[in-house]
Amino acid sequence: MRVVVCVKETPDTAANIEVSEGIVTWSGTSPVINPWDEYAVEESLLLKEKGLATVCTAITMGNEDTCEGIKHAIAMGVDEAVLVSDPALAKADTLLTSHALSQAIRRFDHVGLVIFGRQAIDGDTGQTAVQVGRRLGWNTLTYVSKILALDVIAGTITVERMLEQGKQVCIGRLPTVISVLKCINEPRYPSFIGLRRASQFEIPVWSGADVMLDPAVTSKVTWPEVSNVPVHAGFAEIIEGTTAQEKAEKLVEKLIADKVI
Amino acid sequence: MSGVWVWIEQVGGKAINVSWEAVGLARSLADDLGQTVIALVFGANASELAHEAFQYGADRAIVCEDATLAEFRLEPYATLVSRLAQERRPAVILAGASSCGRDLTGAVAVDLETGLISDVIGIGWEDGMLKLVRPVYTGKLLAKEICGSSPQIITIRKRAFQAPVVDEKRTGKIETVAAALAEDDIVTKIVSMEASTGQIGLADASIIVSGGRGVGGPNGFDLLWQFSNAIGAALGASRAAVDVGWIDYEYQVGQTGKTVSPDLYIACGISGAIQHQAGIRTAKVIVSINTDPEAPILKTARYAIVGDVVDVVPSLMEAFEKRLG
Numbered sequence: 044m045r046v047v048v049c050v051k052e053t054p055d056t057a058a059n060i061e062v063s064e065g066i067v068t069w070s071g072t073s074p075v076i077n078p079w080d081e082y083a084v085e086e087s088l089l090l091k092e093k094g095l096a097t098v099c100t101a102i103t104m105g106n107e108d109t110c111e112g113i114k115h116a117i118a119m120g121v122d123e124a125v126l127v128s129d130p131a132l133a134k135a136d137t138l139l140t141s142h143a144l145s146q147a148i149r150r151f152d153h154v155g156l157v158i159f160g161r162q163a164i165d166g167d168t169g170q171t172a173v174q175v176g177r178r179l180g181w182n183t184l185t186y187v188s189k190i191l192a193l194d195v196i197a198g199t200i201t202v203e204r205m206l207e208q209g210k211q212v213c214i215g216r217l218p219t220v221i222s223v224l225k226c227i228n229e230p231r232y233p234s235f236i237g238l239r240r241a242s243q244f245e246i247p248v249w250s251g252a253d254v255m256l257d258p259a260v261t262s263k264v265t266w267p268e269v270s271n272v273p274v275h276a277g278f279a280e281i282i283e284g285t286t287a288q289e290k291a292e293k294l295v296e297k298l299i300a301d302k303v304i
Numbered sequence: 305m306s307g308v309w310v311w312i313e314q315v316g317g318k319a320i321n322v323s324w325e326a327v328g329l330a331r332s333l334a335d336d337l338g339q340t341v342i343a344l345v346f347g348a349n350a351s352e353l354a355h356e357a358f359q360y361g362a363d364r365a366i367v368c369e370d371a372t373l374a375e376f377r378l379e380p381y382a383t384l385v386s387r388l389a390q391e392r393r394p395a396v397i398l399a400g401a402s403s404c405g406r407d408l409t410g411a412v413a414v415d416l417e418t419g420l421i422s423d424v425i426g427i428g429w430e431d432g433m434l435k436l437v438r439p440v441y442t443g444k445l446l447a448k449e450i451c452g453s454s455p456q457i458i459t460i461r462k463r464a465f466q467a468p469v470v471d472e473k474r475t476g477k478i479e480t481v482a483a484a485l486a487e488d489d490i491v492t493k494i495v496s497m498e499a500s501t502g503q504i505g506l507a508d509a510s511i512i513v514s515g516g517r518g519v520g521g522p523n524g525f526d527l528l529w530q531f532s533n534a535i536g537a538a539l540g541a542s543r544a545a546v547d548v549g550w551i552d553y554e555y556q557v558g559q560t561g562k563t564v565s566p567d568l569y570i571a572c573g574i575s576g577a578i579q580h581q582a583g584i585r586t587a588k589v590i591v592s593i594n595t596d597p598e599a600p601i602l603k604t605a606r607y608a609i610v611g612d613v614v615d616v617v618p619s620l621m622e623a624f625e626k627r628l629g
């Protein structure tokens with residue numbers, strides 16, 4: 044069984060992201076693998092180590108130079124990697140992204156499981172997994188906190204999902220699309236050999252024609268304006284007082300005046 | 305095109321709050337468009353909930369109480385909503401940006417090949433077009449987005465819009481529909497559901513008491529438990545506190561945890577790393593309790609008490625009790 048992981052390149056979580064003159068910029072940090080996707084990659088590697096998966100394949104979609112995410116996946120240990128890139132995919136919304144990814148996934152045989160991160164920390168939509176699953180017509184289980192059982196022969200998967208209302212255990216049928224949470228595993232650090240392999244790896248680039256993009260599928264959502272978040276002006280007011288009690292009482296008065304309690 | 309549709313998400317026969325917030329938004333959009341608000345209510349107790357939806361502002365309801373819809377599962381829910389939408393062409397479909405809301409709308413958007421804008425916190429008309437504001441880059445920036453197809457599918461962030469005032473005299477017409485899938489055609493089988501431990505969910509909380517490495521250990525969290533229970537707040541934590549094992553991951557707030565929008569966020573022994581702050585951008589008032597008068601969180605907090613969590617929290621608990629009973 045092949046496991047496919049979808050990884051995206053994003054700015055580092057520590058990046059100071061700003062808009063200046065309408066353009067999103069960030070400074071001081073280089074692009075990284077979307078942090079949620081490290082858990083997806085790790086889970087695929089664990090399945091291979093357990094003998095449940097035979098091949099781990101990472102797919103990313105982006106410009107020709109968006110390789111950091113997928114390189115990290117290679118360094119961690121996936122067997123194969125592909126970059127899907129086409130001018131038609133510039134500024135893709137999740138509807139188009141999910142089309143491109145599902146078309147790429149269809150080109151692989153024996154896919155039993157597709158793993159996504161919970162969400163990408165740039166677009167923050169958390170929609171791609173469910174949309175890819177729907178396009179493929181495969182069973183889709185999001186917010187997975189644990190794979191409890193995977194039976195390749197019977198074609199079943201049992202997972203624990205973490206939802207707002209609690210923990211749900213459910214059984215699905217392979218091929219399955221899942222998205223994973225941070226608590227599912229501890230992603231490994233790439234080894235020295237892994238890093239060397241990643242730096243030498245020639246990542247195949249698949250064009251829109253290669254994956255047979257349907258020209259009828261287009262982006263529907265645009266974001267003409269991106270702006271900085273108006274921040275609360277100034278430094279916090281430090282509540283003074285001689286005792287903790289006095290400070291606490293002053294604070295409570297202020298919170299009452301602000302009508303937040 | 306007809307109607308502004310809104311999905312009423314329920315857990316155990318009770319609607320979750322964001323559904324009513326969505327009905328409020330649906331009402332104002334429908335009034336702008338001269339259309340009706342139609343509530344989609346599925347599962348056990350759906351007719352009861354439909355009546356409640358009328359009181360919040362819905363005009364009509366489409367109800368399905370089929371056993372296959374007893375609990376949310378993607379396949380039967382999405383297939384039903386898509387089929388109804390293909391037949392009746394709503395202008396807008398709204399839902400809360402909960403886990404289930406995101407799943408449902410994501411799948412329906414694919415079925416209808418239409419745009420989906422999720423986790424919206426603001427909305428307005430500009431040049432005859434609906435512009436939706438949503439946080440991106442984990443709340444570091446705001447994007448104004450436009451959906452260029454119909455229906456427009458939108459999910460709203462919890463607590464971003466106000467739930468309307470209930471009008472007990474309002475009623476509406478219920479239409480019952482059949483399920484779109486039979487149980488045999490549904491692959492996902494739910495084995496069990498372990499409900500969260502009765503505490504207030506972080507995403508719904510109006511007050512959150514949150515602890516970081518500065519609370520000193522699991523005992524520090526016992527203190528914060530007491531405090532949060534005493535004032536009816538939800539408990540949260542920084543990743544550092546989760547990573548050392550003082551508290552479970554489900555309490556983590558921030559970039560790789562939960563995003564919250566309380567009225568009041570009390571950060572106890574939390575430095576305010578950029579990844580933590582990303583989760584609390586839409587909090588109204590942030591209070592910091594920290595021994596360090598220069599901790600980064602003070603740049604966004606409105607108030608700070610410089611001091612040890614162990615001294616300040618018991619005093620705060622007393623002060624709350626004295627003033628608010």
Ligand SMILES: Cc1cc2nc3c(=O)[nH]c(=O)nc-3n(C[C@H](O)[C@H](O)[C@H](O)COP(=O)(O)OP(=O)(O)OC[C@H]3O[C@@H](n4cnc5c(N)ncnc54)[C@H](O)[C@@H]3O)c2cc1C
Nearest residue numbers: 516517518542543544558559560561573574575580595613
């Ligand atoms: C990819 C990635 C994702 C991340 N995601 C998240 C996330 O989702 N959420 C998150 O929270 N973090 C996240 N982090 C981690 C983040 O960078 C910080 O490490 C973390 O938030 C720090 O937690 P803290 O404030 O509890 O600890 P520290 O930074 O160690 O701060 C402890 C604070 O407590 C104060 N203090 C110490 N003793 C006391 C006392 N007795 N009384 C009062 N104050 C005291 C100190 O002055 C200090 O300010 C992420 C990091 C990465 C790299």
Ligand SMILES: Nc1ncnc2c1ncn2[C@@H]1O[C@H](COP(=O)(O)O)[C@@H](O)[C@H]1O
Nearest residue numbers: 049050104159160162163168169170171
């Ligand atoms: N361009 C992309 N290439 C590969 N995977 C992606 C891409 N965009 C999103 N994903 C995957 O979808 C998940 C959810 O992303 P999103 O829906 O954008 O929040 C991510 O964690 C990735 O696993």
